[in-house]
Amino acid sequence: MARRDEIECWLTDMDGVLVHENHALPGAAELLAQWTDTHTPFLVLTNNSIFTPRDLSARLRDSGLIVPEERIWTSALATADFLKSQGPGGSAFVIGEAGLTTALHEAGFILTDTKPDYVVVGETRSYSFEAITKAIRLILGGARFIATNPDATGPSADGPLPATGAVAALITKATNMEPYVVGKPNPMMFRSAMNKIGAHSENTGMIGDRMDTDIVAGIEAGLHTVLVMTGISDQAEINRYPFRPGEVLAGVHELVSTTPIETDAL
Structure with missing residues (x-):
């Protein structure tokens, strides 16, 4: 060291x-x-996998910090990079926001809810019961389970919010399958x-x-x-x-x- x-x-x-x-x-x-x-x-x-590097660069600029988007590395980008190395040109069902879907698109992945290679869970502010149910059924059907990060809660002005780790735990309980966590x-x-x-x-x-x-x-x-x-x-x-x-x-x-x-x- x-x-x-x-x-x-x-x-x-x-x-x-x-x-x-x-x-x-x-x-x-x-x-x-x-x-x-x-x-x-x-x-x-x-x-945080919600935002794209461009979004984060703009948010940092508002805080008085100059960080070009190419100098930002998110768990979404790391996840897309990992999946590209594992199965180039694959497919994924995604629970997440633009930061994650954009990263996977740019890595050459097809986003689908029909027989995907992977179920990828990331940060979102609008988890839906329908999407979580779909993820559980796809994993039970053979899709590999990936999570962008293990954080159980995230901050908000009103207090903690459930985050990726909490939703991944729910899916694990229902499927008996642990995700591979990239972040x-x-x-x-x-x-x-x-x-x-x-x-x-x-x-x-x-x-x-x-x-x-x-x-x-x-x-x-x-x-x-x-x-x-x-x-x-x-x-x-x-x-x-x-x-x-x-x-x-x-x-x-x-x-x-x-x-x-x-x-x-x-």
């Missing part, structure tokens, strides 16, 4: 690291600008992200705010891990786990260099 001064590429979580409730966290804009100015390869990761904490998501930017584990760092997803997956992928305390973790949370991040920082502002960036002479 590399030291921070050996890191040449970065992966970073989004919520709790760069933004909190649609507001940029201290140092986030400066760190992103630093990576851009120094041509440091990076990707912003999220387990964090599966290190598969990090490996696909590194492939996208041509990075290697020996010189890549991962910044996250969750021990049970970001940090454990980063460790399992062989990355230098940085836990920031601007999300859900505190010292008591860290102490719950038998593993430790490479670094614990107050926030991403501690990663911003105070040395002036040298630019090529004109």
